[in-house]
Amino acid sequence: MLIPRDFFARPSVEVAPDLLGCVLEHETADGLVAVELTEVEAYAGRSDPASHAYRGKTRRNAVMFGPPGHAYVYFTYGMHFCVNMVCLGEQGSASAVLLRAGAIIAGEDLARARRTRGPVSEGRARISSRDLARGPARLCQALDIDRSLDGADVCVASSPLRVRAGAGNPARSAKIVSGPRVGVSSAAEIPWRFWYDGDPTVSLYRPGARGYGGRAAPP
DNA sequence: ATGAAGATTGCCT
DNA sequence: GGCAATCTTCATG
Numbered sequence: 001m002l003i004p005r006d007f008f009a010r011p012s013v014e015v016a017p018d019l020l021g022c023v024l025e026h027e028t029a030d031g032l033v034a035v036e037l038t039e040v041e042a043y044a045g046r047s048d049p050a051s052h053a054y055r056g057k058t059r060r061n062a063v064m065f066g067p068p069g070h071a072y073v074y075f076t077y078g079m080h081f082c083v084n085m086v087c088l089g090e091q092g093s094a095s096a097v098l099l100r101a102g103a104i105i106a107g108e109d110l111a112r113a114r115r116t117r118g119p120v121s122e123g124r125a126r127i128s129s130r131d132l133a134r135g136p137a138r139l140c141q142a143l144d145i146d147r148s149l150d151g152a153d154v155c156v157a158s159s160p161l162r163v164r165a166g167a168g169n170p171a172r173s174a175k176i177v178s179g180p181r182v183g184v185s186s187a188a189e190i191p192w193r194f195w196y197d198g199d200p201t202v203s204l205y206r207p208g209a210r211g212y213g214g215r216a217a218p219p
Numbered sequence: 220a221t222g223a224a225g226a227t228t229g230c231c232t
Numbered sequence: 233g234g235c236a237a238t239c240t241t242c243a244t245g
Binding site (some may be wrong): 055058059060075076077 | 237240242
Binding site (some may be wrong): 041043050051052074076077078079080082084098100135136137138181 | 225226227228
């Protein structure tokens with residue numbers, strides 16, 4: 001069952017925890033790959049200094065200023081894509097939820113093949129299931145999400161990129177934890193990041209990495 | 220026109 | 233733990 005657009009027509013901080021356990025699926029000529037989301041992060045848009053929408057509408061972030069229930073895909077560090085779900089469609093709000101990690105529940109072999117592409121494949125260790133979509137750029141690579149899907153409607157069955165309701169595991173939803181985002185002074189009291197406590201697919205804590213800053217990181 | 224930083228990842232020592 | 237890869241966006245001259 002696809003998630004209705006109304007689900008996304010709320011502030012991103014409310015949508016984010018509800019997205020945990022939901023399923024993102026991308027159907028291509030190669031097949032279908034689906035992930036159950038285990039880690040997300042909310043961005044508030046115009047009022048959020050860390051958001052791409054903070055300084056207004058540009059060609060890159062234009063989708064964030066459009067209706068909710070669409071994918072905002074951006075290219076970063078010269079080689080990676082990240083995907084967001086656009087929330088709250090009112091003009092000027094432009095909030096979104098970054099999909100940071102998930103567990104592959106369909107198309108694992110295809111996902112691994114996409115993640116294994118590289119200059120050296122022979123002698124390379126097989127990528128474990130937990131690492132296939134562990135991290136925002138890895139998730140996009142496993143699902144073959146690129147700029148061509150920027151603006152894709154995830155609420156209609158005819159779209160190749162869709163979001164479905166999860167299995168609704170109550171035991172798992174009880175393990176949702178959150179933490180403040182790092183490096184943002186405004187609204188520091190709001191927990192921006194949400195993840196399943198102890199889930200092996202939640203992205204790694206990197207002490208040296210920008211973004212985590214050594215605080216408030218998943219275990 | 221030019222430069223610096225970025226919602227990251229993987230490989231190096 | 234450190235850094236290169238690689239390119240878009242934004243700020244400054």
